Amino acid sequence: MTLLTGARERRVRTGEVELCVAEMGDPGRPTVVLVHGYPDSKEVWSEVAERLAGHFHVVAYDVRGHGRSTAPRPLRGGFTLEKLTDDFLAVADAVSPGEPVHLVGHDWGSVQAWEFTTVRRTEGRIASFTSMSGPSLDHFGHWIAKRVQRPTPRRVGQLLGQGARSWYVYLLHTPVLPELAWRGPLGKRWPRVLERVEKVPRGDYPTASLPSDAAHGAWLYRDNVRPRLRTPRPDAHAHAPVQIITPLEDRFLSERLHEELEQWVPRLTRRTVQAGHWIPRTRPDLLASWIEEFVTSVESGRSPLAATGEHAERFGGQLVLVTGAGSGIGRATALAFAEAGARVVAVDRNAEAAARTAESSRLLGAPDAWAETADVSDEAAMEKLADKVTTEYGVVDILVNNAGIGLSGSFFDTTPEDWKKVLDVNLWGVIHGCRLFGGRMAERGQGGHIVNVASAAAYQPSRALPAYSTSKAAVLMLSECLRAELAGQGIGVTAVCPGIVNTAITSTAHFAGVDELEEKRLQKRTARLYGLRNYPPEKVARAILRAVTRDEAVVPVTPEARGARWLSRWAPGALRRLARVKPPV
Secondary structure, X not given: OOOOXXXXXXEEEEOOEEEEEEEEOOOOOOEEEEEOOOOXXXXXXXXXXXXXXOOOEEEEEOOOOOOOOOOOOOOOOOOOHXXXXXXXXXXHHHHOOOOOEEEEEEOHHHHHHHHHHHXXXXXXXXXXXXXXXXXXXXXXXXXXXXXXXXOOHHHHHHHHHHHHHOHHHHHHOOOOHHHHHHHOHHHHHHHHHHHHHOOOXXXXXXXXXXXXXXXXXXXXXXXXHHHHHHOOOOOOOOOOOEEEEEEOOOOOOOHHHHOOHHHOOOOEEEEEEOOOOOHHHHOHHHHHHHXXXXXXXXXXXXXXXXXXXXXXHHHOOOEEEEEOOOOXXXXXXXXXXXXXXXXXXXXXXXXHHHHHHHHHHHHHOOOOEEEEEOOOOOHHHHHHHHHHHHHHOOOOOEXXXXXXXXXXXXXXHOOHHHHHHHHHHHHXXXXXXXXXXXXXXXXXXXXXXXXXXXXXXXXXXXXXXXXXXXXXXXXXXXXXXXXXXXXXXOEEEEEEEOOOOOOOHHHHOEEOOOOHHHHHHHHHHHHHHHHHHOOOHHHHHHHHHHHHHHOOOXXXXXXXXXXXXXXXXXXXXXXXXXXXXXXXX
C-alpha cells in the first residue's frame, strides 16, 4: 500500500522492467517528477508530494529494482545511467506526453537526474531540475581530476575530506556483503539509525521493501561510479535551469563539490539548508516552498532567485517574523531578511510603522511581506497573532524577538510600575514569542531558529540601568536555556547583544525619578550621544543574519559590546568597578 495519500498508480513498461508510477494533483498543471535515492523508494517523497500536489501534477516513481517496480535480470549491468535515462523518458512520455517536466532528485535520484539534464537525447523534455544531496558523476569526476592534477593544500584537503565521507561507496562495491547486511541486521536497524543519526521522524517510512531495495540499489554504484569517475563526459552541460539545494550538515557529501558548478550550469540557483542528508523527510515544508517557487518562476519566464543579497541562498523563501519591526534594529533586520528573499512578517504595536516596513520589504525582494499589529507584552494579543500567522502564512522558520523599551534611573527611583512595564515588554515579550512561535516550530519538527535581541547591558552592570539590565540579563539566560532544550530538534537559539546603536529607543526611553521636563532633556542628550556614536542598526541586522547562518549562541555586536563581553568572562572585577562610574547623562 502506498504512503502517497490519494495517489493514482499506473505501470509503465521500459525495456525489461515495469515501473510503478504514482500521480497526485491536477494533470492539467505543470508536471513535477520526483526521483528517489538510495536505499529509498518513491515513498521518501510522500511529505513533499502532498505539499506540492495542490499546485502541480506530481509524479513519483519507484526506480527499477525498488519498491513496487520490477528488477532487471541479471542485476549486473541493469542499473546503468543509460538504462535509467530510458526509464525516465518512458515515465515522462506516459505522464506528460506533450510538455516538458520539472525534475526533482534526491541522493541517487539526483545523480540520475543530472544525467537526464545533461544528455542530448532528453533535451526539450526537462523544463527545470532541482538537485539535492547527489552530484553529477561527470562533474564529480572532473572535480577529482582537477585536484589530483593541480594539487594545493586546500584542494588536497577537500579531496581527502570527501574521500572520508564516501566510505560507504567502497563498501557497496564489495561482492555479496552489502546484500547480506541489508537483508539481515542492517535492514532491521535502518529506521532506528535514520531516527537517531539523521533525525528522521519515526513513522511508516521506510517501507517494508527496504532490504530488497537496498540490495538491488547497490548496483547503482557498481554499474556507474568507477566508469564515470575515471572517464567523465566532457560535455555534461545542463540544458535546463538548475536549482541546487545543499544540506550543510550532510554526512556524505561536502558542499565543496558544488564550488565550480557554474561552468556546467549556465542557469543556476543555489540554496542551502541547515540540515542533514535526508531533507525530503526532515524539511518537507521548506523543500516544497523552494520547489514551488523555482518551478513557478521557470514556468512564468522569470529569473529564479531574484533576491541577490549576501544570504539569499540560505533564507530565500523562508518565513521570518520580526517584532518591533517598525523602526530601528527590528526594521533593519526585517529589510535584511527581505533582501535575502525571505517572506517577512513585520510586527509592531504601531500599525503604520509595521505597514511601511512590510512595503519596503516587498520592494527589496521579499516574495511576500505582511504587516501585523501587536503589543508583545499582551499575552492574549500574542496568542491571537500566533494563531493568525500560522493559519494564514505558515509556521515561522525564523523568529526575531526584538521589541524592547529603555528605562534608566537608580534602583530606588524605579517604581514597581516601571519594573512591570520594562519586564512585560523586554522579558515577557520574548517569553511570549518563544513559547507561541517557538513552540509551533518544535511541534512541526522541521528545525528553525530563534533570535532574542538582548543587550550588552545583560552582562555589563550599570548603576543607571538596574531594571533594563535585569530584563536583558534574563533574556540572555532564557536564550541559553532554550538553546540547550531545542538543540536536539534542529532549532538554533541566538542571543544578540548589540551595544550602543543609533536607534529611536533613546528618544523614547523612560528616566525614573525625574519630572517630565527633565526626562525630555535627558532623552535628547542621550539621543545626541548615541547619534555621535552613530553605529547603524543595519550592522546589527547583518550580524543577526550571520548569526543564524552560523548558528551562534551569543553575539556581541559593537566593539564596546565585545569588549564588555570579554571583561565579563576574564576580568569581571574591572567591569564591576566601571559600573560604579556615574553615567554622562
